[in-house]
Amino acid sequence: MLQIDNLTMRYPTGDLALDDVSVAVERGQVIALIGPSGAGKSTLIRCVNRLVQPSAGAIRLGGEDIVKMGVGDLRRARRRMGMIFQEYALVERLSVMENVLSGQLGYVGFWRSLLRRFPQPAVDEAFRLLGRVGLDHMVDKRADALSGGQRQRVGIARALIQNPDILLVDEPTASLDPKTSRQIMRLIVELCHERGLAAIINIHDVPLAMMFVERIVGLRAGRIVYDGPPKGLTDQRLTEIYGEEDWSGTRAEDDEDEPPAHRKVAAAVGPPELQKAAGA
Amino acid sequence: MPVIEAGDHRVWRRRDRAEQLRNWLIWLVGTALFIVCWRFISERTIWIFVLDAPQQAWDMAVRMSNPPMGYFNRILQPMWDTVNMATIGTLIAIAIATPVAFLAASNTTPSVYFVRPVALAIIVTSRSINALIWALLLVLVVGPGLLAGIIAIALRSIGFIGKLLYEAIEEIDETQVEAIRATGAQPTQVLSYGIWPQVLPAFAGISVYRWDINIREATILGLVGAGGIGVQLQASVNSLAWGQVSVIFMAILVTVVFSEWVSAKVRHAVL
Numbered sequence: 001m002l003q004i005d006n007l008t009m010r011y012p013t014g015d016l017a018l019d020d021v022s023v024a025v026e027r028g029q030v031i032a033l034i035g036p037s038g039a040g041k042s043t044l045i046r047c048v049n050r051l052v053q054p055s056a057g058a059i060r061l062g063g064e065d066i067v068k069m070g071v072g073d074l075r076r077a078r079r080r081m082g083m084i085f086q087e088y089a090l091v092e093r094l095s096v097m098e099n100v101l102s103g104q105l106g107y108v109g110f111w112r113s114l115l116r117r118f119p120q121p122a123v124d125e126a127f128r129l130l131g132r133v134g135l136d137h138m139v140d141k142r143a144d145a146l147s148g149g150q151r152q153r154v155g156i157a158r159a160l161i162q163n164p165d166i167l168l169v170d171e172p173t174a175s176l177d178p179k180t181s182r183q184i185m186r187l188i189v190e191l192c193h194e195r196g197l198a199a200i201i202n203i204h205d206v207p208l209a210m211m212f213v214e215r216i217v218g219l220r221a222g223r224i225v226y227d228g229p230p231k232g233l234t235d236q237r238l239t240e241i242y243g244e245e246d247w248s249g250t251r252a253e254d255d256e257d258e259p260p261a262h263r264k265v266a267a268a269v270g271p272p273e274l275q276k277a278a279g280a
Numbered sequence: 281m282p283v284i285e286a287g288d289h290r291v292w293r294r295r296d297r298a299e300q301l302r303n304w305l306i307w308l309v310g311t312a313l314f315i316v317c318w319r320f321i322s323e324r325t326i327w328i329f330v331l332d333a334p335q336q337a338w339d340m341a342v343r344m345s346n347p348p349m350g351y352f353n354r355i356l357q358p359m360w361d362t363v364n365m366a367t368i369g370t371l372i373a374i375a376i377a378t379p380v381a382f383l384a385a386s387n388t389t390p391s392v393y394f395v396r397p398v399a400l401a402i403i404v405t406s407r408s409i410n411a412l413i414w415a416l417l418l419v420l421v422v423g424p425g426l427l428a429g430i431i432a433i434a435l436r437s438i439g440f441i442g443k444l445l446y447e448a449i450e451e452i453d454e455t456q457v458e459a460i461r462a463t464g465a466q467p468t469q470v471l472s473y474g475i476w477p478q479v480l481p482a483f484a485g486i487s488v489y490r491w492d493i494n495i496r497e498a499t500i501l502g503l504v505g506a507g508g509i510g511v512q513l514q515a516s517v518n519s520l521a522w523g524q525v526s527v528i529f530m531a532i533l534v535t536v537v538f539s540e541w542v543s544a545k546v547r548h549a550v551l
Binding site: 049051075076077078079081083085087089090091092093094098102103104105106107110113114155158162168 | 453455456458459460461462463464465466468469472473474477478480481
């Protein structure tokens, strides 16, 4: 569904961030993008919704090439891509509800959005999503009054209210503690399965990525050096991506009886269970 | 390096010898300059006038004491005019300075090479001329009275508000703006959702701060005929009615304290 072909990005400073990258993401597929800092992970997902303009290559979400789109088409294409940020990127001085509804801006005219007169179906959906991420009691709080995990939940709701086809997720857990990180990753993966959403998740935490996703893409210096299931990520592969290091203990020790978490999440997708899993 | 090897231990000093010498030299030159300037001022001062300054000050204080409180009723209207002059002038300035600030801020300007220099020029021109001088010119152009004062205050405040506001706009967190842009929002929506909430506290703070300054400035614009309490002040000084002058001073003091209180409240409310 998302087709990235020969994407190259060279910053005006001369740094080559992406070097001829090609990836295809299928509908409903959640992939983790791993690699050392500066490998081009952030640049890659920012190219997809063109927060940065790639130097060469093509990106297709369904149909037209995003790289060549005009302003209006680009705005319409961005509505179909929800983005989740490392530092949450909520508008700190707006309320939780306003932040969630800002995900609807692509669908609502300027004056309606200025006067906060969002269409009732959008407001209903916002309440539903806030309930789903476990924040229905926080609707009127200002974003800067929330904890890190709560902010990221608002960020997730803001991305989902766009009703996107794909989520672009940039280091969702890098500012969170280990427990919250797992909850947030689980929530993102669950929601993707629930809605048949594809996702590209940039992530530093390799064990966490291996726990939750079915496909991992490894980037090094702007090139793809691994693309396959978490199982295939051997010590040798990790060395190829990150450089020489003792990798023992990185992979969840191959416990064959225990199905990986992403499969458990997929199996558990049924509304009542989800309500419970989403709590905490 | 200010670390000196001294046998088995290393001595650390804040400055090494050359730096120390230079430091002393700077102090020496500074002191010499001060003495020279002092002599220069002293030679041009008529010391006989200065010597009886305490006497003169006391005389004036005596003449200003026992103010005619009945005069207070007659300055209520001019005082009210003064406050209005400051308020309307500030509002006009806000209306003009806000768009100018967005055009001047490097992250919101539509064109770095054409629009931004124009906006910056407007800000600098407005800032470089004091409200009193604007008033002096405007009294000649639009005639004496409140209108000249209002325009003078507005012209001076555009630069002040514009400069502080565009600096605040340049300091916003760009990722919040990116997040709004990533939803497919139009540029106007990015402005109202991503940028405006971030600069709102600065905007409110700057506006009331300028209003506060303008009330004080408005009290003197009357000296050049631009309306307000300054007209009465000048008339009283010219007619040596020192009692009236002290009533005016008290009225100004009360008004300024009031405006300080209002601006503190507003800033507190917005933060």
